[in-house]
Amino acid sequence: MTITTALADWLLDADPALRWQVERDLLQEPAEVWRATRGQIAGSGFGYRLLQLQGQDGQWAGGSFFPAGFDFDGPEAANGAGQPWTATTWSLNTLRYWGLDAVELAGTAELLAVNSRWSYADLPYWHGEVDCCINGYTLANGAWLGADVSGIAEWFLSHSMPDGGWNCDWLDGASRSSFHSTLNALIGILYYESRVGGVPELAEARHAAEEYLLQRHLLNRLSTGQSVGPWAGQLAYPFRWKYSVLKALDYFRLAAEHDGAAPDPRLAEAVELLSGKRQSDGTWWQELRHPGRAWFEVDVPPGQPSKWLTLYSLRVLDWWDRRH
Known part of the structure; x- marks a missing residue:
């Protein structure tokens, strides 16, 4: 997907955490360029600020x-x-x-293994919790930081729902999967596979959960074909725990690249919805901000063009167009 010089310049005038991804994924800059920018994250901007807040x-x-x-x-x-x-x-x-x-x-x-415990039953940090979303996050973060989180990977195998996905309310008797829980679990599992290596049983569970979302075209109830709710199409960055069509499409982009597969045609409805939100200047707007205290804001308020959402959206649409 070709973007205008003005749009590229606007996106590049950003924090290194965002700029390196623009350079790599939208502008196809040489590796030495975007790697140099990515190397600035720890020493400047958002990344530096957040690192300084670690205890x-x-x-x-x-x-x-x-x-x-x-x-x-x-x-x-x-x-x-x-x-x-x-x-x-x-x-x-x-x-x-x-x-x-x-x-x-x-x-x-190592510090978290010693000092951090979950609120639920005082469980050790890298052992995981009982919440599917929390375990998805911890699975990915452990793989990233080199912790042994293989037990959490196995946990997902025994806690999937009959329809293929997951639901954080399983302890309260939930028997059907949740869009939110399933996507957060999928993101963690895919990252674990990409960093640690494939486990056939885990990949099979991942594909079954992907099918749960694909059967619903990422947006709809299987029983009626009607929308699961306006939240599915709302765009907000940071993503937090909530499901969105953009967050889901970005996952399926990464999953297809990991598996060497073409985009599933059942993504077309979601792609069309996302494409329809593009403004005349080529940007996507922040539609809401998930409430809750943050260390500092990293994106614009609702009603303004968002560099983060524009990056994610352009990257998804570029992948979709190229593979078709």
């Missing part, structure tokens, strides 16, 4: 998934305020998505 115990905000001392019955947990995004798991997710070299976090895996 001596290896954690961020003193907690695994929620900040230390978080009041689950307090005002921050009620009235739609949203959970905080400052604790360890969210900070690791962010740095990994930005492309930080794991060497910049040398020793963190």
Whole structure:
């Protein structure tokens, strides 16, 4: 996909965490160019700021998934305020998505093994939890930082739903998969496979979960063919835990490249929806911001053109167009 010089310049005028991906994926710059930019993440901008907030115990905000001392019955947990995004798991997710070299976090895996526990049953950090989304994040972050998270990979094999996906509410009796849970699990599993190596049983489970979403064209209920809800098509960065068509399409782009496969034609409806959100100047706008306390904002407020969403959207559409 060809982009205008003005759009390219706008995207390049950004933090290194975003700029290197523009250079590599949209402008096809030589490796020495985008690698040099990616190498700046630890020493400047968003990446540097977030690294400086890591505690001596290896954690961020003193907690695994929620900040230390978080009041689950307090005002921050009620009235739609949203959970905080400052604790360890969210900070690791962010740095990994930005492309930080794991060497910049040398020793963190060991510190978390000693100091970080999950709120649920005080479980050790790298053993995982009972929540599918949390385990998906931890599986990917462990593979990134070199921790042994093979037990979490095995956990996914025994906790998939009969329809192929996962649901974080399985302990409460849920028997059908969730769009949100399934996608977060898939992202973690794919990253684990790409870093650690393929496990046939895990790849089979991943493909079954992909089929769950593909049968629904990433957007619809299987029973009626109607939309699962407006949230599926809403665009917001950072993605956080919620499902979105863009987050799902970006996953299927990575999965197809990993498997050496062509785009599944059942993605067409989702691609059309995403393409239709493109503005006349070639950008995509931030449509909402997931509520909750953050260390600092990394994207624009709703109603403004988002460099992050534009990068992700152009990358997906470029992959779709090239492979077709």
